[in-house]
Amino acid sequence: MNQGNINKNVKRWIEPDRLVWVTLAAIIIFSTFASEFFTSTRNLKNVFLIQPIGLGLASLGQVFVIISGGIDLSAGAAISFMSCMAAGVMKSFPNLSPVWVILLFILMGAGIGAINGFIVVKLRVTPIMATLATMNILNGLTLFYTKRTIGGVPSAFRFLSDGRIFGIPFSIIWFLVVLIICYLILNKNKIGKYIYSVGSDAEVSALSGINVPLIKFLAFVIGGVLVGLAAAFLTARLGGGGPRIGAFYEITVISAIVIGGVSLAGGVGSLFCAAGGVLILTVFANIMNLTDLNPYTQVVFQGLLLIGAVGFYSKQRVG
C-alpha cells in the first residue's frame, strides 16, 4: 500500500507536465554552479526574457500543427523568407508604421500556412512531404531575392525585440500576450478541442461530425501566423532581413516541443510544457556557450538531449 503510494507519487513527477519543469530546474541549478556568469542579471534577462522569444513563438505555432497530427518542416525557411521580404518592404518605405509591418508578417505567415494546409488537405500530400517541398521552394525564393542581409530596419520596428516598458523587455510582454491567446484558443475554445480531437483520431473525429480537413487547414494557418510573429521578432532583433536567419529553425523548434512532451503522433501535448521545452533548450545552449564548450560538441549534446527525451516519453507511453 505504502509502496504503491510512493510509486504513484514518483509517477506523477515523471509525467511530462511536471518533468519538463523538474528538468528545467535541474539544468538551471547545474548552470549556476557551472558558470559564475550564468546568474548575472544581464545573462538571466537575456536567457529568460529575450533569447527564447523567437524560438518560443515558432514553437507555439508548431504545437498547433503537431497536435493536429501534422508537422511543419517549412517553419525555418518561412522565417528567412518573411524576414527578407519584410526587410525589403521596410527599406523601400522607411516611414511605414511598424504596425503595418507586423500585420504584413502575420498575413505572410497565414498565407504560407494556408498554402501548406491546402497542399495537405486538398492535394492529400502528407504533411512531412508537403512542408519539405514548401521549405525548398521558400529557401529558393529567398536566395533568389537576396543573398545577403537586407539592412535598414527602422528603430521603431526594433522596439519589438529591444524595447522596454518600465524597464521590462517589451518582447516578453507581447510574447506572454500571444501565449495567453494561444492558450485560450487551444485549451478553452472549440477550435482547440477539435485540433486535439483530429490529432488523436481523425476517423473518430469525422464520425463525430467534425470537419476534419478544415481543422487541419486551420492548424496550419494558426501555426503560420505564429511563425510570422517569430520572423518579426527575429528580424527586429537582427535589425535586418537575413536570408539564413531561420536556417535549421524547424529542427530546433521540433526538438524543443518534443522535449516539452508534445507527441509527434498528434493529440498529446500542452502549450506551457512546450514553452518549458523551449526554455530547457535555451538554457542548455546558454550554459554550453558560457563554459566555452566547442560549438560542434554543443550540437552533439543537443542531439543526445533530444534522444533522451523522446526515448523517455515513448517508454512512458508504452509502459
Added chain:
Amino acid sequence: MPVEDKHILEFRGITKEFPGVKALDNISMSFRYGEVHALCGENGAGKSTLMKILSGVYQPTSGELFYKGQKKIFKNPHQAQLDGISIIFQEFSLIRNFDVVDNVFINREPSNKLGHINRKEANRLTEALLKELDIELDVNANVGNLTVVQQQVVEIVKALSVDANILIMDEPSAALTDKEVRKLFDIIRMLKAKGVTVIYISHMLEEIFEICDRVTVIKDGHYIGTKDTKDTDKEGLIRMMVGRDIEDYFPALPAKQAKAIMQVKNLSKNNKLTDINFELFEGEVLGVAGMVGSGRSILAQCLLGIEEIDSGEIIINNQKQQITSIRHAMDCGLGYLPADRKNLGILGPMTVKENMTIANLDGYLASGFLKKKEEIKDAEAQIKLLNTKTPTIEHSIGNLSGGNQQKVIISRWLLKKPNIYIFAEPTRGIDVGAKAEIYKIVRDVANGGNAVVMISSELPEIIGMSDRIMVMNEGAIEGVIDQHAKPATEEEILSMAVGHEYVL
C-alpha cells in the same frame, strides 16, 4: 405517400454498390416507434453498411429512406445526429485521451459565439445524463483509463445527449461480461420506455431473444425476413441466417488421445498467476474458460514469451524451454491467434497473400529472394482449404469481413505449421455461419496431430469444442473437466469460474 404512422423509419429498395461489390441489394424494411429491433445476418451480410447509410456515413446508390414519414437523405453523421439518429459503432468512436465530458459533447460543446467552451455547463449536462441512467462515473476521467463497459456507457451517454429517437447499437455486448450485459439491457429497457427505437445488431442469439421485440435477417445484402421474437426460436433464426440447420454446428469430438505435447509445471507470475500445472495432449482442444481478469490471457502471454514468468517450467515435446520472446515461442512450435484481431492480427493495408505468408517468409526464400510463385500457390490453396471469401489473394485484408479475416490469420499459422495453436476468442465478432466453419477448422487442426489451446468467453463454444475444459479463477486453475468422461454444463463452468465459495 405518407408512411404508416407507427413506423419511425422505413427503407425502400435501398441498394449500395461499392466498386466491384453490391453490398446491399434492394432492401426494404421498417422500424416501429419504441421497439427494440434486432438486425442479424452473417458477417459481410450488409448490416453495418445499412446502418452506415442510416447514420449518414454512406449514401445509398439507389433507394429511399423515410424518417418520421418524410423522405430523407443524410449527407453526413452530423446531419443524422441532428435529426435524432445516433449510432454506437462496434469499434468505439471515442477519443482515448479526452475525458468523459469532452467525448460526450464532442462537436456539440456548449459555447459562446466566440467558441469559448462552457466547461461547467458541459460537466453539469453530462452528470445529469449519467444520473438519468443511474450510473456512477467520474466525468473528468480520461476515457482511455476506463473499463470497456464504462467506455460503452460513455458511448451511450454521447448518443443520448443528442435526444436520440433512433439508437443503433452495433455489437454492444461483444466486449462485456454477463453482469455488464444485464446493465446494458436495463439501459435499453429504459430507453424503450421513453419511446426510443433501438436497433440492436448482434450475433448473440440468446440476447436477441431476451431484449428484442422483432428481428430482421439480412443475408448477402438481401432482405430475408422479419419476425416477432416470440414467434420464432434460435434454430429458426439460424436457419434464416445460414440457410442450414444447427445439427452440424460443432464438429464431433474424436476419440481420446494421450501423448503430451506440452507440460506446464508450477508456473507463477507475481500476483497474476499462481502455481499453474497442466498438460496439453496431441490431437486435443483444451478450452480455457474463466471471467475477464481470471488470468487466461496472461497465461497465454506467458506461454508465448510476451510476458515473463517468475517461476515454473514449460516443457515442449519433452524439452524444457525458457521462452523469452514470441519469436522463440514460434521456434518451439507455437502459433498464436490473438483476440484483438483488428490491432494484433491483421496487417490491414497488406494483401491476403502477404498476410498469410508474413510469419513464414523464411520458408519462401531462395538465395535471399522471395519465391513468388510458391507464395501464390500456397495462398490460393489456403483460400480453397478454408473456403475464405476474397475477390483475389491480392485484395487488402482490411476489406474482408471479420470471419474471412480470421480465416486468413489461421492460414498464416497453417502455413507456418506449428504444432501448438493458441486461439484466443477465435470467433469474437464473427457471425454464426462463419463460426461453424471456424469450429471445423479448429477441430481439423487438432485432428492433424496438433494441440489447440482455445481461450474463449463464450461458454457454448467452450463446451461444444473442447476435449477438456480448464477453468481459471483469480490466476489459478480452479479445475479441469474432461468432456470425454462427462459433458460439462454452463452452470458447472460458471460456478468454477467465480470460485467455489459462490457455489450453492
